[in-house]
Amino acid sequence: MTNMSFTDKVILITGASSGIGATTAIYLSKQSAKLVLVGRKEGHLKKIALYCEKANGIKPLPITADLTEDAEVQKVVQETIDHFGRLDVLINNAGVIEMGGIKKSNMEMYDKVMGTNMRAVYQLTMLATPHLIESKGNIVNVSCVWSTKPSTMALAYNISKAALDQFTKCVALELAPDGVRVNAVNPGFVKTNLYNDTGLTEEQVDLFMKNVTSQTPLKKMIEAVEVSALIAYLASDNAKSITGGCFPIDNGRLLQ
Ligand SMILES: NC(=O)c1ccc[n+]([C@@H]2O[C@H](COP(=O)([O-])OP(=O)(O)OC[C@H]3O[C@@H](n4cnc5c(N)ncnc54)[C@H](OP(=O)(O)O)[C@@H]3O)[C@@H](O)[C@H]2O)c1
Known part of the structure; x- marks a missing residue:
């Protein structure tokens, strides 16, 4: 029941060039996974690939791809299968945020956020599904506490994650008979690079982080590696009876 080894398992992680995705790649490499690392920044991907290889001696496959482009998503699945011949776990982690509610919004913001956080996930999951059915594998989506908790700060982002939760549950129901x-x-x-392109300064992000942290019941930061550990648990056989779940890791924020 405590086997967290991913020996001979092929795990594809999107957004592996930074933040939670990069930390998860390194975490899973320490458990012997064969990794496919996807992101747009080739240099960052190669750096993370090196860390992973040092941990387990297995060369990950880095794929530079913009997941908002249909052809690039197709390339990701094709290259994974060409290289490793199978896919056991899909971790849909890549995501972007735009700050602003309905009064400070535009359709470019909406399209960028929904295109990355939902449309790309839909297409990649669709193309990966036959391979996951073959391996009796599993999927872990990286959503957000704001998928269910209303907030005024990032409307497009919040609704993209609400959609992702419902996507998780519907696909879980559909694929359960396939194992x-x-x-x-x-x-x-x-604290990751998620807020870098939002127009917020480093100081504003730090202040935001301090405020958010002080508002949580546990009054502390969440480290990326804690999220990686939860992802790894859900992806492992220890979670073989768990499907369709959306699991908060939020210092108790949803209690309020
Ligand atoms: N940080 C938080 O507070 C927080 C909280 C809840 C949920 N999350 C979720 O956690 C996930 C990871 O975010 P993070 O915090 O680790 O942020 P991050 O450090 O900015 O990482 C985001 C990742 O997504 C990739 N990405 C973005 N757009 C892409 C595209 N079009 N094609 C391919 N890859 C793309 C980025 O890679 P490139 O730049 O190389 O393309 C990067 O690796 C996201 O889904 C986010 O919504 C984060």
């Missing part, structure tokens, strides 16, 4: 599990993790605030 494929589908779950989501819903983190609260984790």
Whole structure:
């Protein structure tokens, strides 16, 4: 029951070039996984691939791809199968945020956020499904605490994650007869590069982080590696009876 080894398992992680995805790649490499690392920044991907290889001696497959482009998503699945011949776990982690509610919004923001956080996940999951059915594998989606908790700060982002939760549950129900599990993790605030392109300064992000942290019942930060550990648990055989779940890791924020 405590086997967390991923020996001979092929795990595809999107957004592996930074933050939660990069930390998860390194975490899973320490448990012997064969990794496919996807992101747009080739240099960052190669750096993470090196860390992973050092941990387990297995060369990950880095794939530079913009997941908002249909052809690039197709390339990701094709190259994974060409290289490793199978797929056991899909971790849909890549995501972007745009700050602003309905009064400070535009359709470019909406399209970028929904295109990355939901449309790309839909297409990649669709193309990966036959391979996951073959391996009796599983999917872990990286959602957010704001998928269910209303907030005024990032409307497009919040609704993209609400959609992702429902996607998780519907696909879990559909693929259960095929022996494929589908779950989501819903983190609260984790300090990563997510807020870099939002127009917020480093100081504003730090202040935001301090405020959010002080508002949580446990009054502390969440480290990316804690999210990685939850993802790894859900992806492992220890979670063989768990499907369709959306699991908060939020310092108790949803209690309020
Ligand atoms: N940090 C938080 O507080 C927090 C809280 C809850 C949920 N989350 C979720 O956690 C996930 C990871 O975010 P993070 O915090 O680790 O942020 P991050 O450090 O900014 O990482 C985001 C990742 O997504 C990739 N990505 C973005 N757009 C992409 C595209 N079009 N094609 C391919 N890859 C793309 C980025 O890679 P490239 O730049 O190389 O393309 C990067 O690796 C996201 O889904 C986010 O919504 C984060």
